[in-house]
Amino acid sequence: MEPEKCGGGAGARVSTSPPRRRSQRWGSLDQSLSRGVGCQSPGVISLAAAWPLDASQETPLSSEYDFSLANIGRLEAVNGLSRVQLLRPGSLLKFIPEEILIHGQDFRLLRVGFEAGGLEPQAFQSETKDGMSFLLQVTMAIVQARAQNSQAQQYAGITLSKAGQSSGSRKPPIPLLETSEDWEIERKKQGARGWRVSTVNERFDVATSLPRYFWVPNRTLDSEVRRAFGHFHQSRGPRLSWHHPGGSDLLRCGGFYTASDPNKDDIRVVESMFQAGHSDIVLVDTMDELPSLADVQLAHLRLRALCLPDSSVAEDKWLSALDGTRWLDYVRSCLRKASDISVLVTSRVRSVVLQERGDRDFNGLLSSLVQLLSAPEARTLLGFQSLVQREWVAAGHPFLTRLGGTGASEEAPVFLLFLDCVWQLLQQSPAEFEFSEFFLLALHDSVRVPDTLTFLRDTPWERGKQSGQFNTYTQVYTAGYSQPPAGNSVNPQLSVWDWDLRYSKEQILQFHNLGYDPEHCPDSWLPRQQPSFMVPGPPSSVWLFSRGALTPLNQLCPWRDSPSLLAVSSRWLPRPAISSESLADQEWGLPSHWGACPLPPGLLLPGYLGPQIRLWRRCYLRGRPEVQMGLSAPTISGLQAELAHLQELLRKWTPRISPEDHSKKRNPNTIMSQSR
DSSP states (O other): OOSBOOOOSSSEEEEOSSOTTSOOOOOOOSSOSTTOOOOSSTTEEEGGGGSOOOTTOOOGGGSTTEEEGGGEEEEEEEETTTEEEEEOTTOOOSSOOSEEEEEETTSOEEEEEEOTTOOOGGGGOOOOOOHHHHHHHHHHHHTGGGTTOHHHHHHTTTTHHHHHTTTTTOOOSSOOSOSHHHHHHHHHHHTOTTEEEEOTTTTSOSOTTSOSOEEEETTOOHHHHHHHHTTBGGGOOOEEEEEOTTSOEEEEEOOBOTTOOOOHHHHHHHHHHHHTTOSEEEEEETTTTSOOHHHHHHHHHHHHHHHSTTOOOOGGGHHHHHHHHOHHHHHHHHHHHHHHHHHHHHHEEOEEEEEOSSSSSHHHHHHHHHHHHHOGGGGSHHHHHHHHIIIIITTTOOHHHHTTSSOOTTOOOHHHHHHHHHHHHHHHOGGGOSBOHHHHHHHHHHTTOTTSSTTTOSSHHHHHHHHTTTTTSOOOOOTTOOOOOOOOOSOTTOOTTOGGGTSOHHHHHTTBOTTOOGGGOGGGSOOTTOTTTSEEOOTTEEEEEETTEEEEOSOSSSTTTOTTGGGOGGGSOOOOOOOHHHHHHHHHTOOGGGOSOOOOTTOOOOOOSGGGSOOOHHHHTTTOHHHHTTTTOOSHHHHHHHHHHHHHHHHHHSOSSOHHHHHHHTOHHHHHHHHO
């Protein structure tokens, strides 16, 4: 990250550096900013436009000074060290500011300083009551001097003019799962022989929040799928999320719709879809021991307030305040639960069903983490992008609502919580991941860049409607969902995975983790469909996984006795929580005196105790460049802590065995013989 840029001319100075009382250099705009307000590209501003684009700079969004209006949290005018005014719609400046602070919701802080005399107060008068329009006027005043520059014209549209030249023939970097062929290719790739692609929701007449296609058991007819899904919340019935190479299946679904009255045939279909051809079924209560959406939102707000430079928390109380946000506690809870579910999926051939009332938030988070922990192919750059596209975008995670784009009260950055969990895994096992921290940062920041439909809509139906995929269809709306927002300021043919339209080639190269071990490639870790790897589960057993323990269930569906049976707490018998290690020992059935259970090849079990969960400093402390540049450790003890961290990373990346032993360890035949 570049903490500052320099340029010639007079006017304003733009920097991501700390407050002005620190010694620093400033970049400058070409002209004074008090000549008016203008805009060329709706939705995005670029403070990088203060400097002429280099001939090699193909994408202006490769700068730290590119800012989406949706990303702006608040604007402040500052004069000296004590005079600070929050800029609101219709507000008048009470003084001439020396600098303007632009606080980003992605933890960035841009400081725009002015030459002697500053800006006149009239430059910030606004008659509009629309907050976004006000932000547009104020922020675009910063780059008004570039409005007549030919290179600023090149920037208009966030370089989508470049994409438009070839959008008709441009192939997505990964399958976007918008066709049945994409789903069939992915099914064959996973080796899910007992499943097929269902087209029952092709016209979105089952649920607008579901994808047009999904996987259901081979023996289940589409007419049966339609009836069965009607007995689940938001019509999100059980469907395959991921097939483990050893034979287990990971499913996800919404909560039971207890007001429905299914007949015996419907109940039989629901149970057969849960069972998916397995004799052992585990129903996972997804929200057990996980935070609510309101908890996640509150923790994120507290974390953002704490990490900005203007935080009022004293240095000696900063760590305590960090604990008080509960953000790291929620990261720990998600990793612990995903670790337990990974053991359940890996230890025996069974059907594991993730059940969440809405099936659109933590089901996607846990399913994604389980696949990252269990499948090395999900840890590759393309594999991870495909995972996010399938489990979040295609599965109907309400990105726009959760990120505050609709103004609804259900705002909660669940996806950003997931990215933090992934970063924790990357720090703990760096050699296992092909992508780097810079890739996670780019994905983190992309949720607020309005150039594609990927994160700007709540459902696959809304994206398809915007892109004109099914204009001839008769849309059937799901209660509680609004029609897609009007307007066409984005290119519907592009996705967030078109990185070359927003980042330079040099930055894209940084997406790759140099410490990645090529021996962890997907084809070398385990043969497909290896029946001897898994331990067959007991016949006709149904379990509930809750509070870290398995509890036998007398029945799978709640309707056989009464519609209210699901609410009876005695059916979910709690047991003392246990750790993933003891759960693994219990699941693999090893005697306690044998010690810890040997993990199957390809499986990662994360650490989540105490200091094993860390703060993502490069993301959350971006408003404090002195921390990013290593200036946060001016003492000997601080430098020793940083050195210890680097030595730990070096130890993790250093092979512990010889190349010959390493290749022998990765030999599938050796793995199978050792497992016996």
